[in-house]
Amino acid sequence: MTSSYAFDVRNVSKSFVLPHHRRTTFKEVFLHPWQRTTYERQEALKDVSFQVEKGEFFGIIGPNGSGKSTLLKILASIYRQNEGEVRVDGLVSPFIELGVGFNPALNARDNIRVNGTLLGLNRRELEAKFDEIVAFAELERFVDQKLKNYSSGMQLRLAYSIAIQVPFDILLLDEVLAVGDASFQEKCFATFRRFREEGKTMIFVSHDLEAVSQHCDRALLLDLGVPKAVGPATDVIDAYDALGRAARTSAVPTT
Amino acid sequence: MTQTKATGRIPSRSFRHQLRILHVLASVDFKLKYADSALGYVWSVLKPLMLFTVLYLVFGRVFHLGAISRYYSLSLLIGIVLFTFFSDATSIGMTSIVARESLIRKMTFPRLIIPMSATLTAAITLGVNLTVIAGFVAWNRVVPRLDWLLIIPLLIELYAIALGVSLILSTLFVRFRDIGQIWELLLQLLFYASPIIYPVGYLPGWAKKLTFLNPFTQTMQDIRSLVLYNDLAPNRITAAVAFGSPAGRLIPIGVAITLLSLGLFLFRREQPWFAERV
Numbered sequence: 001m002t003s004s005y006a007f008d009v010r011n012v013s014k015s016f017v018l019p020h021h022r023r024t025t026f027k028e029v030f031l032h033p034w035q036r037t038t039y040e041r042q043e044a045l046k047d048v049s050f051q052v053e054k055g056e057f058f059g060i061i062g063p064n065g066s067g068k069s070t071l072l073k074i075l076a077s078i079y080r081q082n083e084g085e086v087r088v089d090g091l092v093s094p095f096i097e098l099g100v101g102f103n104p105a106l107n108a109r110d111n112i113r114v115n116g117t118l119l120g121l122n123r124r125e126l127e128a129k130f131d132e133i134v135a136f137a138e139l140e141r142f143v144d145q146k147l148k149n150y151s152s153g154m155q156l157r158l159a160y161s162i163a164i165q166v167p168f169d170i171l172l173l174d175e176v177l178a179v180g181d182a183s184f185q186e187k188c189f190a191t192f193r194r195f196r197e198e199g200k201t202m203i204f205v206s207h208d209l210e211a212v213s214q215h216c217d218r219a220l221l222l223d224l225g226v227p228k229a230v231g232p233a234t235d236v237i238d239a240y241d242a243l244g245r246a247a248r249t250s251a252v253p254t255t
Numbered sequence: 256m257t258q259t260k261a262t263g264r265i266p267s268r269s270f271r272h273q274l275r276i277l278h279v280l281a282s283v284d285f286k287l288k289y290a291d292s293a294l295g296y297v298w299s300v301l302k303p304l305m306l307f308t309v310l311y312l313v314f315g316r317v318f319h320l321g322a323i324s325r326y327y328s329l330s331l332l333i334g335i336v337l338f339t340f341f342s343d344a345t346s347i348g349m350t351s352i353v354a355r356e357s358l359i360r361k362m363t364f365p366r367l368i369i370p371m372s373a374t375l376t377a378a379i380t381l382g383v384n385l386t387v388i389a390g391f392v393a394w395n396r397v398v399p400r401l402d403w404l405l406i407i408p409l410l411i412e413l414y415a416i417a418l419g420v421s422l423i424l425s426t427l428f429v430r431f432r433d434i435g436q437i438w439e440l441l442l443q444l445l446f447y448a449s450p451i452i453y454p455v456g457y458l459p460g461w462a463k464k465l466t467f468l469n470p471f472t473q474t475m476q477d478i479r480s481l482v483l484y485n486d487l488a489p490n491r492i493t494a495a496v497a498f499g500s501p502a503g504r505l506i507p508i509g510v511a512i513t514l515l516s517l518g519l520f521l522f523r524r525e526q527p528w529f530a531e532r533v
Contacts, residue, residue, distance in 0.1 A: 016531060073530065077363045080527035094363065101361035103283070105290065110283055117279045118364050120272065 003089055006170050006201040007052040007075060012084035014045040014070055014225075044070040045081070045225045052218075054090070054169075057192070057202045059216035059233055061209065061240055067225040068205045069097060072174050075203060090169030090201065093119060097174055099159040104148035108139060111147055112162060119166035129165045136187075137161040152179045164191055170201040177208050189215070209237050276364055280372040281379075284347075288376065299380040300387055303339045307332050314452045323454060326483040329388075329395060333482065334451035336384045337475050341417050342442050344377035348421025349428050349438060356533040366526040367519075370421045378414055392482060406478055412508065413474045415515045422518030426525045429532050449475070455492045463497040470514070473507035 018040045045067045052058045060068050073079040074086060076094035094100070100119075102111045112133055116126045134140055137157040147155060156179050163171065177185050192215050195202060206212055212219060212233055219236035221229040221243070229239040289295040311328055315321035321328065351373035352359065352366070359366065428434045449472050455463060466472045473494045480491040495503045 078360065078530045092363070094361065096361045099361060101358040103287075103357065105287055106283065110286070114279055114283055114358075115362070117275055118358070118362050122272070122275060 003087075004053055005051050005087065006054045006056070006090050007050075007203070008085075008087040009051070009075075010049050010085045012045055012048045012071075012074060012081045012086060013043070014067075014074060014079065014081050015041045015043045018042050043225055045074075045222075048084070048220075048222075048225075048227045050220050050227070050230050052201060052203065054201055055196075055199045056218065057196065057204060057216045059212040059219035059236070060203065060205045060222065061207070061212055061219055061236065062222035062228075063244075065224070066222040068222055069174055070225075071222065072096060072172050072203065072205055076172055088170070091120070091167055092170045092172060093163050093166050093168035094172045095160060095163040095174060095176060096172065098152065098156055098178065100162055102147045102155060102159065105146060107146050108134070108143045108150075108158060111158070115159075115162050116166060119162070119168075121166055133158075133161045133165050136165070153181060153184070156180055157184055160188065164195075168200070170203070171195065172203045174205045175207070176204075177206060177211060209240070213237055273365060273368060277368050277372055277375070280368060281375045284372055284376045285379070296383075300383055303332075303336050303384055304387070306339070307335045310335065310452055320453060326395075329391060329397075329483055330454075330479050331452060332388060332391060333479055334449075334475055336381065336388060337413065337478070338446060338449065338451055338471070339384070340377055340381040341413065341471055342446075343380065344374040344414075344417035345420045345424060345438065345442070347373040347377060348417070349424035349434065351421070352425045352429055352529055353533055359533055360530050366529055367422075367522065370425050370522070371418065374414065374418050374421050377417070381410075397482065400481075403481055405481055409474045409477050409481075412470065412511055416470050416474075416511045419511070419515035419518035422522040423514070426518075426521045429525070429529060445469075445471070451475070455497075463492070467494045467497040467503070467507055468510060470507040470511035473504075 048067075048071065060071060062068055070079060072094070073096060074081050075088070076092055076096065077088075078094070078096070100115045103114065106114070112130060113126060116129065116133070121129060134143055137154075137160070139154060139158055142150070142154065150158070156176070160176055160180075163173075176188055180188070189211075192202070202215075204212065204216055216233040218231060219229075219233040220227060221236045221240050223243060228243060229236045289298070292298065294301070311321070311331055315327055315331065324330070348370045351370045355369050358364075359369075424434055424438060448466065449469065450458065450466060455466065455472070455476060458466060467476075476493050480493060484491050493504070494507050495501050497503060498506060
């Protein structure tokens with residue numbers, strides 16, 4: 001079965017259970033047996049629906065804590081939604097929260113081996129791609145150093161480099177521009193243009209609205225887990241600006 | 256309420272790919288375990304041997320248990336090596352999901368591979384220790400027999416128990432970290448409750464039945480009797496003897512299958528939520 005959608009997201013809701021006084025040890029239960037743990041359901045996403053077509057570059061924007069990363073993790077099948085349905089068509093390469101889950105005690109060589117394998121490379125492909133991964137990240141001199149000695153910018157470069165060298169149809173990018181320097185950003189944008197020519201699909205989460213308007217066809221605006229606008233990127237960015245103005249004006253006490 | 260349903264979508268990759276992931280994770284686990292240690296892997300052989308020496312001196316010599324059979328020391332060594340495997344595999348398996356938190360929070364792959372790779376590293380160590388035992392067995396002039404091949408399915412059964420228990424523990428450990436302390440105590444209890452340092456024949460009838468409910472006792476006893484007691488028929492106390500019927504053999508095997516099934520069921524039910532709970 002083929003569809004024209006890379007993602008078909010319908011009525012997805014996600015909430016996290018947050019105990020007010022979290023009890024993870026029995027001791028706490030024994031010491032305060034009658035103290036009820038009160039749970040709070042924090043709704044991270046409320047009834048979110050949208051479709052992303054194949055070959056489309058789709059932005060997700062919104063203020064901090066609006067559920068962007070949660071949504072991305074659901075798209076990557078890392079989290080499971082409580083309600084709703086997500087259909088994926090294509091191989092997904094996730095780049096979540098500045099990385100791909102490196103082990104700080106291992107050197108770059110082993111981390112590339114672990115993550116490359118998890119993302120679908122076999123040993124031969126890994127060998128073939130290894131130099132490319134290191135070269136793109138510009139970390140040739142540091143491949144045998146442990147990741148804990150890497151700066152966050154170096155880790156980000158390596159993570160991005162792995163995420164784009166594995167086979168994928170859909171790339172999920174969460175804040176890839178956040179800690180990279182200007183030259184790395186320019187390199188990212190160059191790869192974006194290449195992916196567009198190759199017909200890849202990209203979901204792009206960013207606070208850099210200029211980059212979103214420049215690279216994304218359409219976008220989704222989330223605010224406190226609620227989808228506020230879906231449509232052409234520039235319109236959604238306007239909606240975001242309006243949201244910001246509304247919030248600022250409502251915060252100003254009226255006399 | 257909308258009428259949509261939540262669906263699980265961990266993408267299924269090919270079996271070969273999952274084996275590759277297992278291989279890479281296990282080799283990395285192995286590397287990390289012995290990183291920055293001078294003797295490295297030698298420790299995994301030295302530890303059971305040292306434990307053996309201490310227990311042999313105390314129980315074999317001071318308490319004269321060594322006098323009951325000329326195979327007491329080998330029997331003890333086999334018991335210690337098998338128990339060390341069970342103890343290591345379940346302890347590492349229990350913490351494996353939490354230890355791999357960063358991967359779980361950012362990557363999609365079958366979570367089952369994590370406890371499998373943790374228990375496999377313990378199994379590799381068991382393999383090395385078994386060759387050490389083989390050396391001792393040869394030194395004791397025990398002649399190998401064809402039915403020693405039965406050791407292979409017994410080791411597979413032992414691995415299945417260790418994996419089943421690891422799956423249950425790792426699932427629980429995500430929610431309750433106390434499991435770590437509790438399991439340490441239970442392992443101690445299990446060590447002395449199993450006929451490792453004393454012969455199973457010392458136990459009264461009801462205790463024999465009880466200990467053979469534990470598939471660990473059964474695999475250990477079966478391996479011992481295959482290797483050591485061929486010339487000593489009365490010493491062959493196995494599950495069949497303890498339960499007084501040949502069908503008794505099936506009881507611990509049934510427990511082993513139940514443990515593994517329960518582990519798989521629990522783990523698969525909880526794995527979609529690991530990423531947000533670790």
